[in-house]
Amino acid sequence: MEPLANEKSPNQTNRSQNIPVATVTRLALYLRELQQLKRAGLQRIQSGAIAKRLGLNDSQVRRDLSCFGQFGQRGVGYNIAGLTQAIQSIMGTDRSWNVILVGAGNLGRALSGYRGFDQQGFRLVAVFDCSDEIIGTKVGKLVVKSLDSLDEIVSANQVELAIVAVPAEAASIVSQRLESAGITGILNFAPVTVRRPNSSLTVVDVDLAVELQRLAFAVVNSKGS
Amino acid sequence: MEPLANEKSPNQTNRSQNIPVATVTRLALYLRELQQLKRAGLQRIQSGAIAKRLGLNDSQVRRDLSCFGQFGQRGVGYNIAGLTQAIQSIMGTDRSWNVILVGAGNLGRALSGYRGFDQQGFRLVAVFDCSDEIIGTKVGKLVVKSLDSLDEIVSANQVELAIVAVPAEAASIVSQRLESAGITGILNFAPVTVRRPNSSLTVVDVDLAVELQRLAFAVVNSKGS
């Protein structure tokens, strides 16, 4: 009366619900390490080894991974391929996503060519800007478009995600337009917190200057100790 | 026998010690909002207003700010100029920092031109790469140098911070060289966790693909609810 074959389909419990937010932020890091290990030809890995690579506690790795099922084998470790697949499925990156970029300035252009996005299944399908000098120029293989064509392109390509790399002043209007065009997630590089109360829009903010300041703080405060 | 004028120098207790890490990550955000408010011509602000702008709880803002002294005035709020100065002093950004960039590829070039760094007092003094095709080319006003001149330039300019935008494979060697050249802090954009145990090197990792994956997860998991 064994209920399930357990190598092939581990009991994938709790899908999505009750995963601590702190765990989610580490999931992508686990994935990155697993992909690297796979490339190196390994098949199994232990929680302690993952922890060491990421500077974490081994118990934390095990608890994180156990949130969405039992993927390890006691006495042995985790199967790299299986765990990779499982995490991708949890994170929603077991499929590809169409992404647009808004803001083809300095930073936007660099982001558009960033290989890491493509490697994780994010496909850039269009680039927008509001400056007449930039519209019509090329960014990689794409021609920069006016925001006028936003709605059309978003629905035609079923785009869900947008990367925003516009000046702080423009971020609020841009996010409003993105939302009404049907975008559901924004990766925001503009140095403002985009708040859209009572909206289903999800925003992840990345402020590069903030990160550098966090570094300065850490350096200043490690000096003494 | 009043000990101190208190508008000018509020009781700045606890400098650095026992500031929660969670608070530190928000400090730079408070600073960004305060600078924006100052530019808008405001002189005072309330915890509730800051909280609203950043999507936080007002009590959290007050507790964060109270970690390093009493800067508010009951019934009134916080003095924007004074609080800005105080946070900058805590974060170590009340002075300017010399920064170098390693990796003048796609992302590195964009980061070198990012205005936000300069605006917060981070001055890019040199750019390095290890590719012969890139060495000698210009990035903004700077000529890309070989890593051979790293030690010399770091000590000549008293550089403490480095921005690393090299491929994952190179990150470990680069950080090793940076450390031995005297760098004490690295802002790492390479998609690996750079671990240097028993070292005083401070590293802040920013993985752009990881951020996009976090967004995908958040979008997938907001759908249902």
Place this chain on the structure above:
DNA sequence: ATATGTGAAAAGTTTCACAGCC
């Protein structure tokens, strides 16, 4: 012997709620 999965304890963080000051 080795490594996972997990209750329970410890540590850290957020929020409440209100005294104290303007």
Place this chain on the structure above:
DNA sequence: GGCTGTGAAACTTTTCACATAT
């Protein structure tokens, strides 16, 4: 009236420690 600063409660996250499986 308004708003800060902060004890105490509530909640979250991490770590310990060990039963359990190979």
